[in-house]
Amino acid sequence: xxxxxxxxxxxxxxxxxxxxxxxxxxxxxxxxxxxxxxxxxxxxxxxxxxxxxxxxxxxxxxxxxxxxxxxxxxxxxxxxxxxxxxxxxxxxxxxxxxxxxxxxxxxxxxxxxxxxxxxxxxxxxxxxxxxxxxxxxxxxxxxxxxxxxxxxxxxxxxxxxxxxxxxxxxxxxxxxxxxxxxxxxxxxxxxxxxxxxxxxxxxxxxxxxxxxxxxxxxxxxxxxxxxxxx
Numbered sequence: 010x011x012x013x014x015x016x017x018x019x020x021x022x023x024x025x026x027x028x029x030x031x032x033x034x035x036x037x038x039x040x041x042x043x044x045x046x047x048x049x050x051x052x053x054x055x056x057x058x059x060x061x062x063x064x065x066x067x068x069x070x071x072x073x074x075x076x077x078x079x080x081x082x083x084x085x086x087x088x089x090x091x092x093x094x095x096x097x098x099x100x101x102x103x104x105x106x107x108x109x110x111x112x113x114x115x116x117x118x119x120x121x122x123x124x125x126x127x128x129x130x131x132x133x134x135x136x137x138x139x140x141x142x143x144x145x146x147x148x149x150x151x152x153x154x155x156x157x158x159x160x161x162x163x164x165x166x167x168x169x170x171x172x173x174x175x176x177x178x179x180x181x182x183x184x185x186x187x188x189x190x191x192x193x194x195x196x197x198x199x200x201x202x203x204x205x206x207x208x209x210x211x212x213x214x215x216x217x218x219x220x221x222x223x224x225x226x227x228x229x230x231x232x233x234x235x236x237x238x239x
Contacts, residue, residue: 103154
């Protein structure tokens, strides 16, 4: 018996829906319904981390291709909305929690190619700026949508976690030329704690942008000096 065509993977469907947001004039009526259905399907089938990674990759693609001219990208504005809302049927947290708690640390894993491994060196500052802007806008939107009930809000807790995570990453050693050339690596490198020079550049860029952002500092003063020597 002949089988029918294999349906596309949920990530493939979601990628197509996200890319079409840059051409809203060509979208069919009720496009928001198909977008949200694709998002929920990806969250169920692929999990929150892979879904969030896809959203971030699609947003940052514009910053890499256009070298920083992505601030007006309509996809970025939609991504902020998607990240600040709750979609996962298994978690009460907004999607930005996966962004901060899982995706951000994965950027600095030893050997990670989540973003940095695929970036040409000259595009790293532009991707870093776009990533910082996406984090900022998602946290600010989350703070407005999910205000504190008693005590800290979700956004407050995520900012505290982000500071702690980036401060930890700043304590890690950076790969040296002799390590990359194949010579015997020191014990700390063999333990897998070393980060690449590109990862370090992105880390320093993120910390500097957050500490230098007046709007974020006024909302979360713990950002001032919070990253230590990162």
